Amino acid sequence: MTSPNLAVQLAPQNRRGLLLANPVTAASGTFGYGTEYAEIIDIQRLGAIICKGTTLKPCSGNPQPRMVETVAGVLNSIGMENIGVDALIREKAPVWAGWSVPIIVNILGNSIEEYAEIARLLDGVAGVSGIEINISCPNVSAGGMEFGASPEAAAAATAAVRADTTLPLIVKLSPNVTDVTEIAHAVIEAGADAISLINTLKGMAIDLASRRPVLGNISGGLSGPAIKPVALHMVYQVAREVRVPVIGCGGIASASDALEFILAGASAIQVGTATFANPRAPLDILEGIEDFMAKEGVPQLSELIGAAT
Numbered sequence: 001m002t003s004p005n006l007a008v009q010l011a012p013q014n015r016r017g018l019l020l021a022n023p024v025t026a027a028s029g030t031f032g033y034g035t036e037y038a039e040i041i042d043i044q045r046l047g048a049i050i051c052k053g054t055t056l057k058p059c060s061g062n063p064q065p066r067m068v069e070t071v072a073g074v075l076n077s078i079g080m081e082n083i084g085v086d087a088l089i090r091e092k093a094p095v096w097a098g099w100s101v102p103i104i105v106n107i108l109g110n111s112i113e114e115y116a117e118i119a120r121l122l123d124g125v126a127g128v129s130g131i132e133i134n135i136s137c138p139n140v141s142a143g144g145m146e147f148g149a150s151p152e153a154a155a156a157a158t159a160a161v162r163a164d165t166t167l168p169l170i171v172k173l174s175p176n177v178t179d180v181t182e183i184a185h186a187v188i189e190a191g192a193d194a195i196s197l198i199n200t201l202k203g204m205a206i207d208l209a210s211r212r213p214v215l216g217n218i219s220g221g222l223s224g225p226a227i228k229p230v231a232l233h234m235v236y237q238v239a240r241e242v243r244v245p246v247i248g249c250g251g252i253a254s255a256s257d258a259l260e261f262i263l264a265g266a267s268a269i270q271v272g273t274a275t276f277a278n279p280r281a282p283l284d285i286l287e288g289i290e291d292f293m294a295k296e297g298v299p300q301l302s303e304l305i306g307a308a309t
């Protein structure tokens with residue numbers, strides 16, 4: 001049999017499109033700007049890299065400590081630490097422009113205007129193939145409630161970004177909501193080309209000796225194997241209801257994890273926390289998917305997407 005075809009189009013409705021050679025991508029915040037991993041693994045074999053969340057101005061993030069291990073994952077409260085969009089355009093994008101792997105810039109703002117401004121600055125920048133909007137971010141003008149917590153706020157952020165860029169637009173949903181499908185519908189209506197989910201689940205840890213929360217920020221986001229069943233279920237729920245591509249994320253550490261998400265309806269997947277323990281995890285996952293398809297005689301990835309729904 002000839003090699004299976006793993007290519008996937010993540011923005012079929014968008015004039016520019018977002019064609020990935022395969023469905024395995026690196027999740028935002030766990031793969032830096034890609035440059036950090038370029039020495040360790042062949043990053044050009046990845047389907048795409050989603051870079052660290054980028055704000056309008058450089059940001060130092062939350063107080064230390066910012067990471068704590070849990071039984072089956074990690075709690076982090078890194079916050080918005082990043083170099084800011086201007087430095088990203090000046091220093092990172094020229095490097096990316098020479099790469100074959102598409103780079104998707106994850107963006108976050110404290111206001112609708114900030115989201116729009118970052119999108120406007122990124123539009124037309126060589127080396128940037130798409131935008132992923134992180135809506136798990138406090139909306140300052142709404143008393144700090146996260147954009148991702150209400151369909152109206154999530155849609156408003158999406159619409160503002162859509163108005164200011166023709167780049168393919170992925171909206172990354174928060175799991176910290178009552179009905180994730182409601183938010184998915186709202187952001188698609190507002191112009192999202194694709195949906196990714198999930199971001200981290202809110203959690204905390206307490207230190208017995210000091211009798212204080214472990215994280216400097218008190219609460220953090222839980223990621224890793226612990227969240228996989230939650231993420232898989234949300235992907236399943238959303239993929240069954242929407243017509244745009246869905247990108248699955250949450251606790252994916254092996255090819256079988258990734259295949260479960262694909263069968264649940266994900267057109268692509270993101271590998272996050274697993275890369276901390278094994279920087280080669282995304283490539284191991286890619287090779288495992290290829291092996292599975294070859295063994296099962298599946299010529300096209302599309303035959304697997306949503307097969308369990």
Ligand SMILES: Cc1cc2nc3c(=O)[nH]c(=O)nc-3n(C[C@H](O)[C@H](O)[C@H](O)COP(=O)(O)O)c2cc1C
Pocket residue numbers: 027028029030052053054074076078106134172198199200222223224225227249250251252270271272273274
């Ligand atoms: C240290 C760390 C930093 C993260 N930073 C971001 C970020 O900047 N933007 C974002 O959308 N998600 C961020 N995430 C969330 C991940 O992209 C991913 O959605 C989440 O960790 C679940 O996937 P995983 O279990 O494979 O890690 C971060 C996660 C971790 C662990």
